[in-house]
Amino acid sequence: MVVFLLTASSACSPPEPVATDDRVAMVRIGTVAPSATSAPATAGSIADTSNSTTVPVPDTSTTTSGVADASGTEASNPTTTTPPDHGFTVARAVGGWLDTYRSPVDAEVWWSLSNPGPYEGDRVVLVLDSQDDWLLVDLPVRPNGTTAWVRRSDVTLSTHDARIVVDLSAMRLWAWEDGVLVAEGAIALGTDVTPTPPGRYFLNEIQAQEDPDTLFGSWVLGTSGFSEVLEEVDGGDPAVAIHGTNDPSVLGTRVSLGCIRVHEDVVARLALLPLGTPVEVRA
Template structure:
């Protein structure tokens, strides 16, 4: 995992190549999932469209760390697995996107952690912003259609295809995950 030392970072098309975009910090530290290193450059997943986008950032602009955690979503089983050091240590029931606004499968990461103002509201006490974006919506609730892993005020809907693409989970579970799993941790969404 790489966390920017500043509030924005220049992303390059290739290691030491031209700048393709600048990404600014959102609700928390600007964090990336590292997929490769080439000298003083890191290839990272980007929290932008299109899903799965990658780019290169200089090592000198980030602090590196590791995580023992990985999350795996099984949409057809409505289950989220918490993997620690390669071993499934917990599994939880979830709600996922409905047919008109499906949750896109792929390899993503936890990009930010938000504490909604109303912990009893629709997003629960915590919401992880994922690096994933909806393929069906270009915007949602004033944002860019970014997907989340969040709590819910409707636990009766967990176990179904009910959301606009986000992953819904019980409030006690999202609280546990927010206290345990760091930003930059991978989340794999399987169909």
């Protein structure tokens, strides 16, 4: 059995100096009709020549009807598309520990996750499938993508409609809730040496920061993902987080140890999403 008291540190580093940049539509917050949302297109990787290379935010993906951009003006010329599938079920631990198993017929506990956890919030895991009285769940452990089974009696279930999509190539993030695009913005991501790992994760922690004037900004949203190149950060597991920033000039650059930085207005809206929200990070 592995007892899992997560001591995680966000995979981030102090921003390197970058000239102030008034980017077009660095952030969009608002409510728009599902038929008029701007969605990411999957693309190839961007090659960098340094650890802090500024990449322009393309104008073609910065507008959605009824959503304000960073300057407070209304955006226009939307790209019409169908939002991605959002529905998901989250399992919330009811006891002090959530025991997980390799299979429904395995009597030996595999991972035991502390609750609350990973910090002070409720311990949640994303449900992937079910079998009789068992649930297949995504685990917030390494390697990324690890799954296990939990007893249905050890959790309470809830269903939600939300999703975050991060496109590393486009350097942009989108978030939907109840079929509606609620946030979009440019991102800063990991360097070539400490890249942000593509994959499918979920939000497992939402923390307000006492001091918003740091590289973490006002909110840190922990995910179930981890850096695939770092063993630890500040003595803890190198968890990949989405968080704000006190320096929006770094957005559109590769500057972190793997975390995803967004505008403060964007992270404030993301912090309203439910725990367990799936996070898809595309290459």
